[in-house]
Amino acid sequence: MSDELYIGLMSGTSMDGIDAVLARIDDHGAEFLDHQNTPWPADLQKGLRNLATTGQVDIDQLGSLDSLAAEQFAKAAIQLLEKTGKQAADISAIGSHGQTIRHRPTAATPFTMQIANPSLITERTGITVVADFRRRDMAAGGEGAPLVPAFHAAVFGKMDEERVILNLGGIANITHLPADEANSTSGFDTGPANTLLDYWVRKNLGTNHDEDGQWAAGGSMNGELLNRLLTDAHFQLEPPKSTGPEYFSPDWIKQHLADYPDLAPRDVQATLTALTAVSIEQAISAQAPNCQRVITCGGGVNNGELMRQLAEQMAPIPVESSAIHGIDPAHVESLAFAWLARQTLHRHPGNLPSATGASHPVILGGIYPA
Numbered sequence: 483m484s485d486e487l488y489i490g491l492m493s494g495t496s497m498d499g500i501d502a503v504l505a506r507i508d509d510h511g512a513e514f515l516d517h518q519n520t521p522w523p524a525d526l527q528k529g530l531r532n533l534a535t536t537g538q539v540d541i542d543q544l545g546s547l548d549s550l551a552a553e554q555f556a557k558a559a560i561q562l563l564e565k566t567g568k569q570a571a572d573i574s575a576i577g578s579h580g581q582t583i584r585h586r587p588t589a590a591t592p593f594t595m596q597i598a599n600p601s602l603i604t605e606r607t608g609i610t611v612v613a614d615f616r617r618r619d620m621a622a623g624g625e626g627a628p629l630v631p632a633f634h635a636a637v638f639g640k641m642d643e644e645r646v647i648l649n650l651g652g653i654a655n656i657t658h659l660p661a662d663e664a665n666s667t668s669g670f671d672t673g674p675a676n677t678l679l680d681y682w683v684r685k686n687l688g689t690n691h692d693e694d695g696q697w698a699a700g701g702s703m704n705g706e707l708l709n710r711l712l713t714d715a716h717f718q719l720e721p722p723k724s725t726g727p728e729y730f731s732p733d734w735i736k737q738h739l740a741d742y743p744d745l746a747p748r749d750v751q752a753t754l755t756a757l758t759a760v761s762i763e764q765a766i767s768a769q770a771p772n773c774q775r776v777i778t779c780g781g782g783v784n785n786g787e788l789m790r791q792l793a794e795q796m797a798p799i800p801v802e803s804s805a806i807h808g809i810d811p812a813h814v815e816s817l818a819f820a821w822l823a824r825q826t827l828h829r830h831p832g833n834l835p836s837a838t839g840a841s842h843p844v845i846l847g848g849i850y851p852a
Contacts, residue, residue, distance in 0.1 A: 487515075489562060489609070490820030491555050491578040493598075495652025495727045496676050496781055497522060497530055498690065501816040502558040504566055507824045511637055516566050517813055520558035526550055534583045535731050544583075544597070551581050552599040556606035563607075570608035570852070577823025577847075578603055578613040579815075585616075585726040587625035593617075594626040604850045611850040612823040618847065619833040624840030627724035631657040631669035631837040632825075633818035638777060638807060639667075646766055646773045647804075648792075649815065650782025652677035652727050654762055657837070658770040669837035670721035672765040673714075674730040675782045678754045681732050686747040692755075695787025701752030707742055711757050712764075721769060722839035758782075759791035766796070779804040779814035822846060 488507050493500045499521045506513040522530070529547055533539060555578055563570065580596030587594065600613035616626035634647040634657040647657040647669075654675035658668045676691070683692045692698055716725055739750065766773055776796055782788055783803055793801045804811050825832040831843030 486574045486824065487568065487572055488574055488820035488823055489559050489576045490816040490818065490823070491558060491576060492816035492819055493522070493555075493579070493581050494780070494815065495534075495582060496680060497527055497534075497581070497652075498781060500554055500558040501812060502562040503813050503816045503820060504562055504568065505817055505820045507821055512633075512817055512821050514809060514813060514817060516562065517816070518558055518562040518565055519812075520554060520561060522554065526554065530581055530583065534727055548597040548599050549602060551597055552602040553606070555580075555598045556603045559603070559607050559609070573609045575610040575612050575823045575827055576603065576607065577819035577821070578611055579615065579819045580613055582726060584728055585627065585724065586728075587620065587627070587724050592620055592625075594620055600848070600850045604852055608852050610852045612826045612847045613850065615819070615822055615832065615847040618844050619838050619840050622833075622840040622842060622844050624833060624835065624838030625722055625724040626838065628655045628657070628669045628671060628837055629822065629833060629846070630655070630815060630818040631667055631834045632832060633821045634669070635659055635667045635834075636821070637809065638804075643774050644770065644772050645775045645777060646770050648762065648776050648778045650675040650778060650780035650785075650788070651815070652680070653725060653730070654758060654782070655724075656762070656765060656770070658773070661774075666836040667834055668721065668769070669834070670765075670769075671724040673716055673725065673758070673761045674754075675758050675780065676785070677727040677730055678735055679751065679758070679785070682735070682747070682751050682754060685732075686751075692751060692785065692787075695755060695785040695790075697748055698751040698755040699787040701746065701748035701750075703752045703756045704742070704745060704749055707738065707745065707750075707753050708756050708760065711738055711753070712761065717761055717764070722837060724838075755785075755788055755791060758788060759795050762792065763795035773799055775799065776801045777804050777807060778802065779809070779811040781812070783811040
């Protein structure tokens with residue numbers, strides 16, 4: 483491959499940390515080289531989560547968190563350079579996704595907002611930064627998400643097999659990779675993956691996540707509540723569609739639970755886990771009925787109970803980790819934004835209109851030169 487080295491920085495809707503990857507990228511694909519995970523400081527993580535889920539936003543708090551988040555993104559990149567022995571001059575660019583705090587593609591005036599000031603990241607690292615990837619797609623009439631399908635097609639596409647790439651972040655999204663090149667790659671957000679599960683376990687157990695899904699596994703799924711949750715309008719929409727934790731929020735689940743005051747918290751967790759698995763299966767069955775393999779990535783791959791239910795829902799179609807295909811599940815999205823940074827620098831489009839609904843392919847992001 484070429485000597486073009488890129489860093490991808492990603493913190494998803496779960497906000498469990500910043501994943502930084504170093505990759506060698508050329509026109510033929512991306513080679514993962516190394517990574518560094520930087521946890522969010524607890525107070526900053528709390529502030530970001532509140533900003534992403536509350537209706538009212540204080541402008542001073544927004545400005546402060548924009549800078550504080552950027553400092554952490556820069557720290558992650560610098561730690562990765564130190565770990566790998568690379569210098570800033572060795573890196574062509576950083577692709578920084580930023581931290582999504584609001585995503586409103588269907589609002590009267592559609593918008594999306596990711597913070598983590600890219601100018602500050604450039605200044606701290608001495609490396610050119612490409613950021614603000616989503617808004618150009620939205621300007622072209624798209625939803626600004628999902629943006630990873632083009633990358634999925636580049637690294638996971640296999641022309642003799644129809645595949646779905648399933649990302650289990652805070653929100654679940656799928657990329658449909660048809661076996662026939664005549665058909666377009668597509669993708670969309672299916673609904674919640676970890677966002678409701680993590681919220682409910684934090685509220686009831688005080689931990690950040692349901693370790694291996696064991697709390698849910700010991701509960702009993704409530705079929706009536708599950709069916710009610712599945713009637714939500716998002717699940718009925720045809721793609722392209724995208725969503726976020728500001729929609730599938732604490733208030734969303736509280737509203738549905740109002741009619742189930744006696745339901746045990748553990749049974750709620752079991753039902754929310756089933757909601758993720760069933761809504762994903764329904765989306766794949768509807769939009770990729772000839773799927774032959776599901777390749778999973780994202781933090782949800784570590785939830786054994788969720789993976790068990792997905793395998794059960796999708797049987798006999800195999801459900802397997804992206805690690806089997808050469809990329810650790812934790813690094814797929816950060817690697818994607820390193821790849822998207824190269825697309826931008828080389829003036830190549832990074833979106834897929836068949837996934838986002840944009841009127842045409844566009845070059846994504848803004849460039850902040852070192």
